[in-house]
Amino acid sequence: MIFLTTTILLAAAAASAHPHVGRAVANGAWYQERDHPINSLFARAPGPDIGTHEWAAQYPSYGKPSQTDIPAEWLAAYNAAKDAGKIPTAASQNGQHACNSGNMCRADGDIWDAPEGKIVYSFDDGPSMGTDTLLDFLATTNTTCTHFFIGSNIALYPQRAIRAFQQGDELAVHTWTHPRMTNETDLGVVVELGWTMQIIHDVTGGRVPRFWRPPYGDMDNRVRAIAKEVFGLTPVIWNYDTQDWTLGNRVSATTENRIEQWLSGSKKTGLNILEHELTEANVEMWINGTYAGANRYGWEGAAVGPTFGLSSYQNAQDDKSTVNQQDNMAAVPVDVGGATSTSGSQEPTSSADSPGATTSTPPAGAATRHTAALSSLVFAALSAAVFW
Numbered sequence: 001m002i003f004l005t006t007t008i009l010l011a012a013a014a015a016s017a018h019p020h021v022g023r024a025v026a027n028g029a030w031y032q033e034r035d036h037p038i039n040s041l042f043a044r045a046p047g048p049d050i051g052t053h054e055w056a057a058q059y060p061s062y063g064k065p066s067q068t069d070i071p072a073e074w075l076a077a078y079n080a081a082k083d084a085g086k087i088p089t090a091a092s093q094n095g096q097h098a099c100n101s102g103n104m105c106r107a108d109g110d111i112w113d114a115p116e117g118k119i120v121y122s123f124d125d126g127p128s129m130g131t132d133t134l135l136d137f138l139a140t141t142n143t144t145c146t147h148f149f150i151g152s153n154i155a156l157y158p159q160r161a162i163r164a165f166q167q168g169d170e171l172a173v174h175t176w177t178h179p180r181m182t183n184e185t186d187l188g189v190v191v192e193l194g195w196t197m198q199i200i201h202d203v204t205g206g207r208v209p210r211f212w213r214p215p216y217g218d219m220d221n222r223v224r225a226i227a228k229e230v231f232g233l234t235p236v237i238w239n240y241d242t243q244d245w246t247l248g249n250r251v252s253a254t255t256e257n258r259i260e261q262w263l264s265g266s267k268k269t270g271l272n273i274l275e276h277e278l279t280e281a282n283v284e285m286w287i288n289g290t291y292a293g294a295n296r297y298g299w300e301g302a303a304v305g306p307t308f309g310l311s312s313y314q315n316a317q318d319d320k321s322t323v324n325q326q327d328n329m330a331a332v333p334v335d336v337g338g339a340t341s342t343s344g345s346q347e348p349t350s351s352a353d354s355p356g357a358t359t360s361t362p363p364a365g366a367a368t369r370h371t372a373a374l375s376s377l378v379f380a381a382l383s384a385a386v387f388w
Helices: 072-083 131-141 151-156 158-166 186-203 221-231 253-264 280-296 304-308 366-377
Strands: 118-120 122-124 146-149 170-173 271-274 300-302
Touching (some): 072 186, 118 304, 131 280, 158 186, 170 186, 170 304, 186 221, 253 280
Parallel strands (some): 118 271, 118 300, 122 146, 146 170
């Protein structure tokens, strides 16, 4: 099967604080009962070695995942949730009833603000050109983070994903092709999430990711319900946005100054900053800006799970703990096959009296510029790549 690279539309959403404060899930809580279909949605016997052409052929090829060839277990879980009335129709979502996170609506169960004095270290859109540099730095500082990985990028760069996992980082879902999820059909949402969960499951020895971040912050109650009821996923948004995807291969003093302002402010509302690992410049800005500033001002930084006292995966506490055998997950060996270590949105404004609040309004053409930035900087070297 041919696995071609594709230009993935990446942009940051207008996500910010809202008067209604969403309640994060309780410590240790699972969305699903033990007998929920999530327990067998991703079972798979050991197959081809990770990174081989045969391995890549197991996943969707060029473009959007098929909605006519959906694994039966995923479809059964969706139909059960739909029949039980747990998934609203698009037509039933008007105005506030939609609760779109891109419009600053916070629903119970969403994660937005970090706890007092804490900062979430997380990165979107990997594995990508900046991932190796990021992992090198994390290893030298004994720091871990959450990677909101794009599924098709994992198919392109499996060794980078494996290395992140083996270093103790948390692997989370950022969909297969980075679409605006509210534009997707129900089954479109299912395959975007399902295939990304599947490939993370397969490169982490059978772990089922717990967290996901909707591209552009675009999630309404319908999308939220499918992610929760079918796959048990917890959504993680953000309360500050660096807009670092606009920087290309340069570091912005203006952006670094903005980050400095956030970090030097009140710790009453914790920081959950949107950042990317698209380029080495993105990573350099995080190292010299966010990470250095967090240490300088005494913030406690960690991945999403540890920050909120939650497990990193639905069937395992973290990368080192045993996969819960009650979940009937096939323990797929992580065969790195010669993995090596190599040395590789919208701008918010904060009110002075509300350190944790942000307001964001996408500038005209923001999505177009993000697409152009990705095309020229991230996937230029991949345009001819194929897996046969």
